[in-house]
Amino acid sequence: MNKINIKYLARELNLAISTVSRALRDSHEISPETKAKVFALAKRLNYQPNASASGLRAQQTKMIAVVIPDMVNDFFSLVISGIEKVTQEQDYHILLYFTHGDHALEVSFINTLVNGRVDGVLLSITDENANNEHLEQLNIKGIPLVLFDRVNERMDNVKVTSDNYESAATATKHLIDTGCEKIAYLKVDRNIPVGTIRMNGYLEALEKHSKQKSPLILECPNDNDEAFTVIHKMLQSEKPDGIFASVEKLAVICYRVCEQIQLRIPEDIKIISFSNLQTAALLNPSLTTITQPAFDIGETAAKELLRIIKKKGSAKGDVVLKSRLIERRSTSK
Amino acid sequence: MNKINIKYLARELNLAISTVSRALRDSHEISPETKAKVFALAKRLNYQPNASASGLRAQQTKMIAVVIPDMVNDFFSLVISGIEKVTQEQDYHILLYFTHGDHALEVSFINTLVNGRVDGVLLSITDENANNEHLEQLNIKGIPLVLFDRVNERMDNVKVTSDNYESAATATKHLIDTGCEKIAYLKVDRNIPVGTIRMNGYLEALEKHSKQKSPLILECPNDNDEAFTVIHKMLQSEKPDGIFASVEKLAVICYRVCEQIQLRIPEDIKIISFSNLQTAALLNPSLTTITQPAFDIGETAAKELLRIIKKKGSAKGDVVLKSRLIERRSTSK
DNA sequence: CTGAAAGCGCTAACAG
DNA sequence: CTGTTAGCGCTTTCAG
Secondary structure, three states, X not given: OOOOOHHHHHHHHOOOHHHHHHHHXXXXXXXXXXXXXXXXXXXXXXXXXXXXXXXXXXXXXOEEEEEEOOOOOHHHHHHHHHHHHHHHHOOOEEEEEEOOOOHHHHHHHHHHHOOOOOOEEEEOOOOOOOOOHHHHHHHHOOOOEEEEOOOOOOOOOEEEEEOHHHHHHHHHHHHHHOOOOOEEEEEEOOOOHHHHHHHHHHHHHHXXXXXXXXXXXEEEOOOHHHHHHHHHHHHHHHOOOEXXXXXXXXXXXXXXXXXXXXXXXXXXXXXXXXXXXXXXXXHXXXXXXXXXXXXXXXXXXXXXXXXXXXXXXXXXXXXXEOOEEEOOXXXXX | OOOOOHHHHHHHHOOOHHHHHHHHOXXXXXOHHHHHHHHHHHHHOOOOOOHHHHHHHHOOOOEEEEEEOOOOOHHHHHHHHHHHHHHHHOOOEEEEEEOOOOHHHHHHHHHHHOOOOOOEEXXXXXXXXXXXXXXXXXXXXXXXXXXXXXXXXXOOOEEEEEOHHHHHHHHHHXXXXXXXXXEEEEEEOOOOHHHHHHHHHHHHHHHHHOOOOOXXXXXXXXXXXXXXXXXXXXXXXXXOOEEEEXXXXXXXXXXXXXXXXXXXXOOOOEEEEEOOOOHHHHHOOOOEEEEOOHHHHHHHHHHHHXXXXXXXXXXXXXXXXXXXXXXXXXXXX
16 A cells, blocks of 8 residues: 655656656656656556645645535536536536535535635525625635526626526417416425526516416425425416426426316416426426526536636626527327 | 635734644643634634645545436435535535446546545446456555445445345335236336346246246337337237336336326326336326435445544445335325 | 644756 | 755644
């Protein structure tokens, strides 16, 4: 269990430590023969430079922190995949933190990061209205920060988001255009700002394009069975002919309710839903979905962050990525 | 953008660097007053020790690497959540790597890690039959390794898995016990060893408990539409009365096929499926699922790894965690 | 109780 | 072309 470090290589080859170091970095001031010898031994012993030492010396760790609410969630899984693609390409490493929606945890993580554990931070914040001294600390210490998806508009950092408002309006308009005259919006119970933004898009489209007298917004409990009950009751009493589900899970539950009360989709009622992994789409080939560019958000945010870290170009400029509306027709086989 | 390090604190307080260091570590050989002063300033300036420096000095990084195929997968999302719980409790950090099922990438990541970038590695291997020099390197360099889910039986490390074989047998027996006389197994196309292990459990249960003459194994393509077609054809021609889906996605597709050819579930045909996030269960409340203890696998593997890192107890002993069979009855409302 | 100094592994400025 | 040396920030002897 010998430690293979530069000192060891130098001793083995009867060279100075600095010569080995330079050879490994392919410096032009080292003779080809020496380089060859060094490379050969390094390869044979599978030498890897010690990350702590390089990091200390260079004052950079080649690591970025990714701080998200949690992972049991298709959206963030895809975001991470996008981030990972970039870090892999650019030889960076990902440190992963979950806040579990707890603002205090977010603060604690960020505080951990202010002194050079990472070169930059990608954050989807827990509480868009909380104060953000901890984030200011990052700015003060010169640690680049890029916000994505759940951002704080008051912060001055680069933000990468998707068009929740516009795509919700588009989705609603799509239902209107295909003939729906009474559209219900299934809202998630949890206090997620994105839920409100999407709702506003729904409201705007209704107002602009529909003759529907009043919006029909249903708050759906987090518990599946309770949500089932609530949706069941609403469908019976209100008899909407269109449903806009703000998250995929609600679309799936709604689908089951329709089945039970023998509503045909899409003949009797049309459903459209935000959806990332397309489980809902498996249900019924006629279900239309709006897919957030989750992977792209991760990829873009990571690229922005690394760009700032490497001090190429400016550190300003927000990015809003477009969601895709995917219409499916019954591929009757 | 001042660097807040020990030297800075020492200068501000007119103390020696070593005194500040000791005070921060709450050493008993520092006077209460000095400690108080140091703590106060450190808190005020939000001092955090530099991780690279501490790591270099102590020869430990407080980081573990988690190397998995990918993240777009409920199972691994839950595993990570379990790991994260442990690392958070024990003040460790997670470095995340995706192999994308590419053995060469796994080798490259592991090689990156052999020289002290992390204190230990959690790995779900890409190719259970490939050679494992790279993993031996970890052992040689004394970097603890715990394998989980996809393990190499020939390796001598701690392994954390779940009872794929037994739970598949249980699931099959469950179908037999509830009256199924012709049970089909929906196998995933991709060459995932776990698919074969589960299939063997199915075969064993058939042989032991059923009068079914021959097993009915259907290889399902990865593409959803193709899988639909294949399952559709099989249901028509073979008319099984029980389906065992090896993954949730296939259960969902199968459900849709049943709907199209007007098979009632569970009256005409019973479906049981491996499933982690219960999307399938939302479909039909009578769908019975087998849920792998994904979170537990992560939690257990992380605990084992940290135990080994901290050199408490032995480094041997595999863990096999039990899956849960969840039977659902139509909660007719 | 406090300070001076060495060294973790690496890189780079300075010498030759 | 190669070697000597200082120093990144921290902890820990060893001295006082």
